Amino acid sequence: MIADLYRPGASRLHRAPAGAKLAGLAAIGTGLFMVPSLPLSCAAFAAALGAIAAAGLGWRFAARSLRAALPVVLLVAAVQAWFAGWHEAALYGVRLAALLLLAGLVTATTRPSAIAETIAWLLQPLRIIGVDPTRVGLAFGLAVRFVPVLASVAADIREAQAARGLDRSVFALAVPLTLRTLRMADEIAEAIDARS
Amino acid sequence: MSTRDIVFIALFAALMAVLGTFPALQVPLINVPITAQSLGVMLAGGILGARRGTLAILLFIVIVLAGLPLLSGGRGGLAVLAGPTVGFFLGWLPAAFVTGALTERFMPKLNFVTAFLAAVAGGIAVLYACGIPGISLVTGTPLLTAAKGSLAFIPGDLVKAGLAAAIIVTVSKAYPLIETRTARRAG
């Protein structure tokens, strides 16, 4: 699931500027908290589903995002139901679900390099204290790229160890995973230098 | 900062994201999850050292606040800052820093015990000192109740600190990142 943080596509959402999408997400998030209204949150939830369909991500994407978030959403709702009643429970639950869907949607339709550029742009003011925004942008893009790599290296290692009769040891997984990815990081640094 | 540092920082930010996919358990009273990500915080400090470790966590925090759903349960976005976990979430920064700084101090003679102390000092003492006030600030729970609720994390976090210490010691023998740095500075 985490491997497809970004899903390529050609929808209008895909083509919209990253900065606008991130700003929109932040604005909706803040808005829903400042105006705690159940109908508004329900509308946001419905809009999120509509946008997912419009981006061509399909109901599977929505179902998967919601399934991952379901325990948290239910728990937040249950706590509210206990302390504050059903209306609050519905508000908290729906609002959280809507925000999670929207966050997943923005991530899925925005190229990591575009997010990296936006972050680099946002951080321009930090130049005066010696931060290089393009380097930060690079770090960001690399982090997103590493997530599926880490997952697949972990899968390779788990398999190699199962073959040695080891089924579940976090230590035995973590050590080779760390060593292998550190070595990989060294080489990637070289490759980046070679292309800049 | 070299390209190499940047890649290491990105790598551990990615590790945090991967650890966030492990199933997390919500602690009811205070509404904060038991998560594998606190292990990532200890590892970032203990393997990369204070500076790079803290920056790795900072990168991860920025990514989450930018909206990527990388906290356990697929959470992300600015809403995190208004949630009960905010103290822990931001406390990851000093936690990684302290674990890293102590590991660097112990470095040429780092062993399981000292690595464990570094992980506990940063990943438990400093982290809880940020996290518990965070809970009561956001939810209005009395500090004492928040502290009691957080006791539920202690067993898990001790196990994580032990695991982190074992990993940090082993990795530092096989791929000494921190040592190289100090050695270079000296030489």
Next chain:
Amino acid sequence: MIELSGVALDRAGRRVLSALDLRLTERRIGVVGANGSGKSSFVRLLNGLLKPSEGAVRVFGIETAADPKAARRAVGFLFQNPDHQIVYPGVAEDLAFGLKNRDLPKREIGPRVEAALARFGLAGFGERLVHELSGGERQLVALAGIMVLEPRLLVLDEPTTLLDLRNTRRVMAAVDAADTPVVMVTHDLALLEGFDRVLVFEAGRLVCDAPPTDALDAYRRIAGA
């Protein structure tokens, strides 16, 4: 020794192996084919790392799907990249690791580790750090770590890709000296000289099953060379 009857395998909803009926009894068996043709999936069936979606795989009479643990004990598996397989930074402690997983008494572990190191020309390497070894030495350590468990069959998935001529030869000599039967996947066709039987995979099907010269010709033809 190895028996596949009516085996098919799906991964991530796609059929990656189909219609396999095979009895393998030879001592040296090679496996070749293009990237993605299903070689790794095939050898992973042999020790229960993967379970067939249809049919049954039996190794020394053990049905791998029914008892994967027994299958793994019977089959030693060597991967392309030794770094995946080696858990501990010290050579001896890594070899001991597998034995501890088998709950062997402590006093037996030391001597068995020493013996395995000696057998692979690694005597005196016990206290060395793995990351300071060359690629070839690392692969030998990984191989020793498997052979110390005394498997009845050795399966190798591209064990020499990262190695130079000399190291390749060292690893292959160690493999040759093994008295267990061997199943080896490789892209280096020269290594299969002297093998008894070679299987050629293409798009999930066994398209040729013959002695090396014929099989390699078939493979080269498929690859368009």
Next chain:
Amino acid sequence: MIELSGVALDRAGRRVLSALDLRLTERRIGVVGANGSGKSSFVRLLNGLLKPSEGAVRVFGIETAADPKAARRAVGFLFQNPDHQIVYPGVAEDLAFGLKNRDLPKREIGPRVEAALARFGLAGFGERLVHELSGGERQLVALAGIMVLEPRLLVLDEPTTLLDLRNTRRVMAAVDAADTPVVMVTHDLALLEGFDRVLVFEAGRLVCDAPPTDALDAYRRIAGA
């Protein structure tokens, strides 16, 4: 084109290359030798990734130690493992990465990326995700990412080790078609057929410098084959 005078290199306090005096002007230059003999260190000198501890390396007249940035622009570098050189998850955005670093205006980047993809048989791959491609396709993406920067010299460090016959051929065909001169490290001696000159390294020294047949004989002799 390449000139090394009195070059020696220390890494981690150990001498890994010594006494190199070379002038390379051929179009196709191969580099072979055992694991750890210094091949990778040698080619990393050529684009300033490493700086010589003694002597000077000049590429197209640029002294790499004095102006590593200019050296990097002149020399394109392809590594063994494509996963370690692809920066972004999307094919097109990865190709754009290097061009952005060169501060090319945005409207020029798109067309150049498209052209590079087309040239390597990757037209239509722009929006694909790198981690969903096969190993050979990944290596082609990595190569395209370098060639799009229009280097004057192409340096390849074991670019085909992870590939099968067909993918190896695709990558080598792409390399052959490059009109820049090429320096290539490899353990696969068959790939050096048709090269103009082959350097053999052993323990940090250049022990043979000759046309392919002679050099490969020398290498096989050293390796004891």
